[in-house]
Amino acid sequence: MSEQKTVAIVGGSGYAGGEFLRLALGHPHLKVTQVTSERSAGLPVSMVHPNLRGRTNLKFVKAAALEDADIVVLALPHGSAAKRIAEFEARGRVIVDLSADFRLKDPDIYRTVYGEDHPAPDKLGDWVYGNPELHRDALRGATRIACAGCFATSVILALYPLLKLGVLLPKDIIATGLVGSSAAGASASDSSHHPERAGSLRVYKPVGHRHTAEAQQELPGHFPLHLTAISTPRVRGILTTAHAWIPDGYSDRDVWSAYREVYGSEPFIRIVKVAKGIHRYPDPMLLDGTNYCDLGFEMDMDTGRVVLMSAIDNLVKGTAGHALQSLNIAHDWEETLGLEFAGLHPA
Amino acid sequence: MSEQKTVAIVGGSGYAGGEFLRLALGHPHLKVTQVTSERSAGLPVSMVHPNLRGRTNLKFVKAAALEDADIVVLALPHGSAAKRIAEFEARGRVIVDLSADFRLKDPDIYRTVYGEDHPAPDKLGDWVYGNPELHRDALRGATRIACAGCFATSVILALYPLLKLGVLLPKDIIATGLVGSSAAGASASDSSHHPERAGSLRVYKPVGHRHTAEAQQELPGHFPLHLTAISTPRVRGILTTAHAWIPDGYSDRDVWSAYREVYGSEPFIRIVKVAKGIHRYPDPMLLDGTNYCDLGFEMDMDTGRVVLMSAIDNLVKGTAGHALQSLNIAHDWEETLGLEFAGLHPA
Amino acid sequence: MSEQKTVAIVGGSGYAGGEFLRLALGHPHLKVTQVTSERSAGLPVSMVHPNLRGRTNLKFVKAAALEDADIVVLALPHGSAAKRIAEFEARGRVIVDLSADFRLKDPDIYRTVYGEDHPAPDKLGDWVYGNPELHRDALRGATRIACAGCFATSVILALYPLLKLGVLLPKDIIATGLVGSSAAGASASDSSHHPERAGSLRVYKPVGHRHTAEAQQELPGHFPLHLTAISTPRVRGILTTAHAWIPDGYSDRDVWSAYREVYGSEPFIRIVKVAKGIHRYPDPMLLDGTNYCDLGFEMDMDTGRVVLMSAIDNLVKGTAGHALQSLNIAHDWEETLGLEFAGLHPA
Amino acid sequence: MSEQKTVAIVGGSGYAGGEFLRLALGHPHLKVTQVTSERSAGLPVSMVHPNLRGRTNLKFVKAAALEDADIVVLALPHGSAAKRIAEFEARGRVIVDLSADFRLKDPDIYRTVYGEDHPAPDKLGDWVYGNPELHRDALRGATRIACAGCFATSVILALYPLLKLGVLLPKDIIATGLVGSSAAGASASDSSHHPERAGSLRVYKPVGHRHTAEAQQELPGHFPLHLTAISTPRVRGILTTAHAWIPDGYSDRDVWSAYREVYGSEPFIRIVKVAKGIHRYPDPMLLDGTNYCDLGFEMDMDTGRVVLMSAIDNLVKGTAGHALQSLNIAHDWEETLGLEFAGLHPA
Known part of the structure; x- marks a missing residue:
């Protein structure tokens, strides 16, 4: 048997923690030793994540019972991880946080965005933003990984090569995310009540995301970046369309080249732009359960507008899979380990 | 302007009360004067029922503020109406209860089914079971109408003519209801959480409905009657399939004749059994918002089994529309008043 | 009985024609005399539009059998009406075309957009663009009504008051339409195959709509106007979000005022912008079967961006309902006749 | 590298063939060498099965170009494989047929069910019915495997242990299958047109399945077995409920024991019967992409009725996964190879 690292998942009754658990159970170098949940302590994890029936006999424990592990994965509500970070750092050498707590480098921006002071501003510098496509080198050997946000990931991966290589004008970029209901978490609420949500197309964050x-x-x-988020009847997935502007003289080819140059060997980026058939552009339908980010684009040569499209599974490439890919890099394991699922068609 | 009766709706923030309100607002002889809700008192009813924006300026009031009305419609959780029935009887001459409280005639059966003594057993005899197809005569001039249950209605309307005319054997009848999520009401819960429900086919009442x-x-x-209820991804609607048994020598024609004899002039019953095309049998897809009960059937001559099918909108023919049809009869108004909506295609 | 006009529907087996038929059957001043379909001639219209079972005994006839009628409604595929317009003008005094054939005034633009010469360019001047909110005066007494396009309607109604009153900068406006599957028509195709479409979020027209x-x-x-269209798992409905730019010094109130000034007495426009609850902005979920266009907006004061939102049912306010409203105006009938359905909640 | 067998898939543009291809690409002992499709010959397989982008560079070839392979998997429309079986037998030592052609042992029954003579009745005896739970011993070393039907599998796996051990009375068993749209195949048709199917609950085979x-x-x-099939808005999955009858004196425990005795060590059978929570019984929602058959039951002690429930993914345990599990047994490989996917939650 190969090298195995022990993993504890803190806050494992939510969707992000459950998804990391699913992936970790299929990973040859990870051994999940504990999963915590205050509310469900004592219950089998498969009561809450019924897809794992027959896959694990683990039961939830309270966070107070947390023991040492090689890797501690934090899947807590926003704001919780940072407040208790010392407690978790005492338990494991490598910490992965799936929340927003350690993503922003600048505590002033954190205050503006989240409306309160960061609980541990001196720690912010320790963390690597968990996006392998941008920070692969920094992730090698990293011991603090702040998993990227799901909508942010879909936006960043679509724009990064084009901005880096100067294929876009520094002009307003407008991105719209069509988001599945799982992005709002595992807790029932009026807005997630099936009869109110099943047929809905609900603009839930027109500005200020x-x-x-x-x-x-x-x-x-x-450049000015504008995000709008709309909930859709899907459970998983984000489809982002971003409208940006190409300098005079640039064309389709320049977009292609930029994506190829930057993402040419990325294992989880696919450029989807097909001239015919019904699957011509990225579609989250094809990505449920996978770690892919599919990217596509189309240009309006008359106006210089380019429509960039990106699709991900918000819980995999948008959260748990992105985190696992980062962990693979941190440990110098094959980057695709545990992330092999191809996705279903039809789905 | 024609005769108008005033209507107060008690418990109007749920789906049944909201649907009755929608129908009543479009009825030429009804004028809704009050809608109560303890939780939403003070808010416009269109905050809770946003389809009524621009249709009414009514605001919710507390039940304590209930004033006299010609008709009081009770849309309260099960058990509540019976406990407070005297209070409501003091307010209106005609009472319509949309709950299960006054449907069963026999208090012993009520106790067995609902697990507690009926709060007002002496009143049970006052109520007419609100099913126009079976009790049209009793409904004329009725002042107490106990609206039939939604799944019960779909079962009763499919079976009644055949049992009445002896076209079925007194043998086990097995009925399966495929039910939309609105049947569980307007309150959010773990089981109604969109990510858990959207893709689900959940047997929620295999036995003991x-x-x-x-x-x-x-x-x-x-005859032994067995009901099984399964929730589907639809929001509205019930499709019931009932398996029953035909005596030797009987055929398709006898089923047709029985339906025609009993339902020949019913305004809201349609027999749907078409030899070709894609809409060959009843389908709740076509009935959202309508008061129809579509009935169909198919026989297996080799085994004597007949598969009866019935489709309704659980909130209309299954609740509020059935109640309004009963009220129309009680007041000797045209039976279809306020119930004219044909339904949508595609939908 | 009140005045009645006869109506013939040409091309009545599609969704637009079927929806006009549904509405016309409930209109007190309209009497549908014929519905044509080459493919379904001889069949009851309720075979194709099963929601109309029990509502009409009409059977499809071939267009060659078309007789005179007061009003002829053309619901043919794009390009067909214009080629045969003389034939239809010979049959009725009032012609309503639901296709794109007579919407554009300029035959040069028609050629650019549709890739061929207009078949009857000299007729283009006869037609009123069937949008009551913009052309109510011109519609009075009109005998040629070119029904507005569905996505166009959602865009136009959101933008018109703000552009008219100078509340927007003449800067790029980017509009994204989330469209239901019925917009692609009643013919089955690979892209409409349920397993390929049910879970899909498919960008089908990123540029060049x-x-x-x-x-x-x-x-x-x-100003430059950019449209992107994405198909969603809904059957009906369009949700359009349009990103536009407000001059310095303008605010929320100016948007409110502009909508109020222009749409203050419009029977089918509702401004939906609610501070709390789950139904805060326009949502097509609430509009299936209705003629409403719900409008909302939100501003990002930091950047001057305003996100405008509009929701319609593509087959009603987007097609058949808009046409009927136009016909009501043309005949000086109450504008809401036949369009009273409030929509369902939940839905 | 471990032993590898070559596989050719005949008729690989449909859903069954595509799903087998997906599974085979992830199987350590299989190497797919050819995939045929008459219609798509020359196209990359990922044009038709877009989930396989980046997973394979195979292109479709015509069946006429079929070369020798260790294993030939036939995924042709019903009736095609049997007519051309000699042609395929010449190409491979092991033949797996995913159609219905070689499932029935008795050519007379075949004629009754399929309405024509079997094209190769003398071959029927060569084939093992591809259900590992019933025929594991016969599958070892088998060279002809007739993959079980999807609805049949869900019925058989629910009933087999109880009938084998005498826990059911030999009385009418009524089974209802709620089936996703992928079961009807990859070809678009009127009944699969999204606007007609998305909201539908359509009884498509009330009798005579x-x-x-x-x-x-x-x-x-x-015993008399009665099957009814209803299409649901899901894409994948079958939920079967079967109503059967328990002898006097039998109880829950006897059902449990029978399942345990027969299925105790089955890798893909799970008994799902949980006293609380929202995931109490089998639900196809949890099984998309997996090879599980989840079984549950509930008894009505008053009437002796037991409601058996089984859920599968029709394309995996119902077709391609069942076939691959059978192939694993035939080759004496680990039975779960290539079938490890746990399924998603939420999904």
């Missing part, structure tokens, strides 16, 4: 700050931190250059 | 008693009370003859 | 020309013709001022 | 014969062949004992 918090991931704007995260995307602006990660993307090169200065 | 409470509507069994109601259906057995209303249907002629003695 | 034909309705751009229509919207630019109708909207005041000169 | 062809899988009845298959289930009766495989199940022990003589």
Whole structure:
């Protein structure tokens, strides 16, 4: 048997923690030793994550019972991880946080975006933003990984190569995310009540989305970025369309080249732009359960507008899979380990 | 302007009360004067029922503020109406209860089914079971109408003519209801959380459904009736398939004749059994918002089994529309008033 | 009985024609005399539009059998009406065309957009663009009504008051339409195959949408307008979000005022912008079967961006209902006749 | 590298062939060498199965170009494989047929069910019915595997242990299958047109389902079996509820024991019967992409009725996964190879 690292998942009754658990159970170098949940302590994890029936006999424990592990994965509500970070750092050498707590480098921006002072501003510098496509080198050997936000990831991966290589004008970029219901978490609420949600197309964040700050931190250059988020009847997935502007004289080919140059050997980026058939552009339908980010684009040569499209599974490439890919890099394991699922068709 | 009766709706923030309100606002002889809600008192009803924006300026009031009205419609959780029935009887001459409280005639059966003594057993005899197809005569001039249960209605309307005319054997009848999520009401819960429900086919009542008693009370003859209820991804609608048994020598024609004889002039019953095309049998897809009960059937001559099918909108023919049809009869108004909507295609 | 006009529907087996038929059957001043379909001639219309079972005994006839009628409604595929317009003009005094054939005033633009010469360019001047909110006066007594396009309508109604009153900068406006599957018509295709479509979020027209020309013709001022269309798992409905730019010093109130000033007495426009609850902005979920256009907006004061939102049912306010409203105006009938359905909640 | 067998898939543009391809690409002992499609010859397989982008560079070839392979998997429309079986037998030592052609042992029953003579009746005896739970011993070393039907599999696996061990009375068993749209295949049709199907609950086979014969062949004992099939808005999955009858004196425990005795060590059978929570019984929502068959039950002690429930993914345990599990057994490989996916939650 190969090398195995022990993993404890803190806050494992939510969707992000459950998804990391699913992936970790299929990973040859990970051994999940504990999963915590205050509310469900004592219950089998498969009561809450019924897809794992027959896959694990683990039961939830309270966080107070947390023991040492090689890796501690934090899947807590926003704000909780940072307040208790010392407690978790005492338990494991490698910490992965799936929340927004350690993504922003600048505590002032954190205050503006989240409306309160960061609980541990002196720690912010320790963390690597968990996006392998941008920070692969920094992730090698990293012991603090702040998993990127889901909508932010879909925006960043679509824009990064084009901004880096100067294929876009520094002009307003407008991105719209169509988001599945799982992005709002595992707790029932009026807005998630099936009869109110099943047929809905609900603009839930027309302006002021918090991931704007995260995307602006990660993307090169200065330009106005506008995000709008709309909930759809899907459970998983984000489809982002971003409208940006190409300098005179640039064309389709320049977009292609930029994506190829930057993402040419990325294992989880696919450029989807097909001239015919029904699957011509990225579609989250094909990505449930996978770690892919599919990217596509189309240009309006008359106006210089380019429509960039990106699709991900918000819980995998948007959260748990992105985190696992980062962990693979941190440990110098094959980057695709545990992330092999191809996705279903039809789905 | 024609005669108008005033209507107060008690418990109007739920789906049944909201649907009755929608129908009543479009009825030429009804004028809704009050809608109560303890939780939403003070808010416009269109905050809770946003389809009514621009249709009414009514605001919710507390039940304590209830004033006299010609008709009081009770849309309260099960058990509440019966406990407070005297209070409501003091307010209006005609009372319509949309809950299960006054449907069963026999307090012993009520106790068995609902697990507690009926709060007002002496009143049970006052109420007419609100099913126009079975009790049209009793409904004329009625002042107490106990609206039939939704699943029960779909079962009763499919079986009644055949049992009445002896076209079925007194043998086990097995009925399966495929039910939309609105049947569980307007309150959010873990089971109604969109990510858990959107893709689900969930057997929520394999045995022991409470509507069994109601259906057995209303249907002629003695035979074992078995109900199973499964939730589907739809929001509205019930599709019931009932498996029953035809005596030797009977055929398709006898089923047709029985339906025609009993339902020939019913305004809201349609027999749907088409030899070709894609809409060959009843389908709740076509009935959202309508008061129809579509009925169909198919026989297996080799085995004597007949598969009966019935489709309704659980909130209209299954609740509020059935109640309004009963009220129309009680007041000797045209039976279809306020119930004219044809339904949508595609939908 | 009141005055009645006879109506013939040409091409009545599609969704637009079927929806007009549904509405016309409930209209007190309309009497549908014929519905044509080459493919389904001889069949009852309720075979194709099963929601109309029990509502009409009409059977499809071939167009060659068309007789005179007061009103002829053309619901043919794009390009067909214009080629045969003389034939239809010979049959009725009032012609309503639901296709794109007579919407554009300029045959040069028609050629650019549709890739061929207009078959009857000399007729284009006869037609009124069937949008009551913009052309109510011209519609009075009109005998040629070119029904507005569905996506165009959602864009035009959101933008018109703000452009007219100078509340927007003449800067790029980017509009994204989330469209239901019925917009692609009643013919089965690979892209409409349920397993390929049910879970899909498919960008089907990232750039170059034909309705751009229509919207630019109708909207005041000169500005770049960019449309992107994405198909969603809904069957009906369009949710459009449009990103536009407010001059310095303008605010929320100016948007409110502009909508109020222009749409204050419009029977089918509702401004939906609610501070709390789950139904805060327009949502097509609430509009299936209705003629409403719900409008909302939100501003990002930091950047001057305003996000405008509009929701319609593409087959009603987007097609058949808009046409009927126009016909009501043309005949000086109450504008809401036949369009009273409030929509369902939940839905 | 471990032993590898070459596989050719004949008729690989449909859903069954595509799903087998997906599974085979992830199998350590299989190497797919050819995939045929008459219609798509020359195109990359990922044009038709877009989930496989980046997973394979295979292109479709015509069946006429079929070369030798260790294993030939036939995924052709019903009736095609049997007519050309000699041609395929010449190409590979092991043949797996995913169609219905070689499932029934008795050519007379085949004629009754399929309405024509079997094209190769003398070959029927060569084939093992591809259900590992019933025929594991026969599958070892098998060279002809007739993959079980999807609805049949869900019925057989629910009933087999109880009939084998005498826990059910030989009385009418009524099974209802709620089936996703992928079961009807990859070809678009009126009934699969999204606007007609998305909201539908359509009884498409109330009586006379062809899988009845298959289930009766495989199940022990003589009893009347009645199947009804209803299409649901899901894409994948079958939920079957079967109503059967328990002898006096039997109880829950006897059902439990029978399942445990027969399925105790089955890798892909799970008994799901949980006293609380929202995931109490089998639900196809949890099984998309997996090879599980989840089984549950509930008894009505008053009437002796037991409601058996089974859920599968029709394309995996119902087709391609069942076939691959059979192939694993035939080759004496680990039975779960290539079938490790746990399924998603939420999904």
